[in-house]
Amino acid sequence: MQRTITIVGAGIFGLWQALTLARRGHTVRLVEASQTPFANAASQYAGTLLAPECEFPPAQKDARIFARHGLQLWQKNFTCVRTEGTLVVAAPGGTGDLHDLATQSENRTILARDEIVELEPGLGTRFQSGLYFKQEAHIVTESALHQMLDALSEAGVTISFGSPVASNTPRSSDCITIDCRGMAARDQLKDLRGVRGERMVIRTDDIKLTRPVRLMHLRQPIYVVPWGDGRFMVGATTIESEDTSQVSVKSALDLLAQAYQLHPAFGEAEIISLDSAVRPAFPDNLPRITVRDAGQHIWVNGSYRHGFLLAPVLAEATADFIDSGATHPWLKLETEPCSPAQAL
Ligand SMILES: Cc1cc2nc3c(=O)[nH]c(=O)nc-3n(C[C@H](O)[C@H](O)[C@H](O)COP(=O)(O)OP(=O)(O)OC[C@H]3O[C@@H](n4cnc5c(N)ncnc54)[C@H](O)[C@@H]3O)c2cc1C
Structure with a gap:
């Protein structure tokens, strides 16, 4: 079923969420607080290594497998990826x-x-x-972020810069909101550091x-x-x-x-x-998709050192949840409803 989805925050997590959902046929709006793209995004400072083998210790073997998939999604979707190892x-x-x-x-x-x-x-x-x-790869941050903006326009995503969303903005019941505000989402995600x-x-x-x-x-x-x-x-x-x-x-x-x-x-x-x-x-340095309000509010956050590498994996996992209810190991269903003051 086609849904109307608002994504808040145009860092690397928000961009990949928007692209993946728009390409699956959903109506997607991406809203970003800063007037200029990436002016307040941690994403503008990334390396950007796409390094699943070097970055994940043996204790995070599952994460390494997901990260390899993230690299493949970058390679499949963007010509700016340089696979030189x-x-x-x-x-x-x-x-x-x-x-x-x-x-x-x-x-x-x-x-x-x-x-x-x-x-x-x-x-x-x-x-x-x-x-x-x-097999590892890298991208040049600035050109990759701008290639993503071009891809979003092609996919039909409406993007609004200079549009901060207040944390208590009420949402209509037929719209899903995905919060990708990075550090700013700490008002909702208490164990984010x-x-x-x-x-x-x-x-x-x-x-x-x-x-x-x-x-x-x-x-x-x-x-x-x-x-x-x-x-x-x-x-x-x-x-x-x-x-x-x-x-x-x-x-x-x-x-x-x-x-x-x-x-x-x-x-x-x-x-x-x-x-x-x-x-x-988050405390385990792994990302998390937090679902509240029976799926109407979703938070995608906790990128740690791997925001670029893992963003496409999280975007796929969120889209699978919206489309079919599938739950990725990094997806956490929270049963308690958001209070109006908490809701985005
Ligand atoms: C020095 C450094 C090197 C790094 N190197 C790598 C690397 O090599 N590989 C890698 O994968 N990762 C790397 N990272 C990590 C990566 O940069 C982060 O994990 C990632 O950028 C975080 O992305 P994000 O989308 O969650 O947050 P952000 O990029 O911070 O985006 C959040 C966005 O939300 C917006 N926002 C906030 N509040 C509101 C509001 N109320 N309404 C609307 N919009 C709002 C902000 O303006 C911002 O644009 C590095 C990070 C640093 C600092």
Whole structure:
């Protein structure tokens, strides 16, 4: 049955919800508080690694399987996805972590020094061994977000920017509301917390990389994502804090020092930006679809470090619930109704 659906929040979760539901024939309206697309979205600061193998520890094996599906959905739907794999190397002191990753992960190849040189000549001969996750991919955040907006227009989604939805706005009974407000949804999702992330974007023509490279390091592991035109995104800190202030001196020093350790050519790079944002996360660091009011109000949240990777999976799961009542393991049916003051 075709439904009328309002999605609140045009970050990566809201965009994928809107696209998936519109392509299934529902009438979808996406409302966003900020006037300019992504101005207040954590999504604008993502890397953006699509890395199901590197990101999920053995204890989150199910999440890794869902994440692989997320990567496939990106690859199927968007031409901006670059499937060049991920290379992981270690700084002195990070070799133990590299070894742990090798034993805990799947779908990886162990590389010797010569093979690293062959794969990523720009790094030279400085790393003895590494891991290659051939199936992983990355996207350039800004162009991916704008490709998604184009896809939404093509799919017939009505998008309203500069339209903040108050948390007690009454809804008509025949409309489903999906809340994708990220951190702002904490008024409804009591166990949501913020996890601070900092990153930098630098530019240099003195080194070429084809794929994201992760550097295992005792203090601050980093990843460097090639964004083209000499730009590299270096990320990201993961700090248990909801502090939204600018990047700290310590974090900047760590990110810069580790980039320099990966390759001294980064020492001459131009710093384009230093950015910080807060990622919404639940206590288990897994996302959640919370269904209340017999399915009329749905919250999709808790992206933690994996908003881009998992957004298409959650969108499919929400659409399956709306279309057929199917319940994904990450979907939680809550029986108590929202009070009017709570309802979106
Ligand atoms: C430094 C850093 C690096 C990261 N790297 C990666 C990565 O490599 N791969 C990956 O998958 N993830 C990564 N992430 C995580 C990812 O960015 C987040 O998980 C994701 O962006 C969160 O998306 P969201 O849609 O839930 O929230 P947001 O992007 O914050 O979107 C929420 C939207 O809701 C809007 N809103 C709020 N209140 C209202 C209201 N009342 N009415 C209307 N609209 C409202 C906001 O303006 C905002 O646009 C990274 C995050 C950071 C900080």
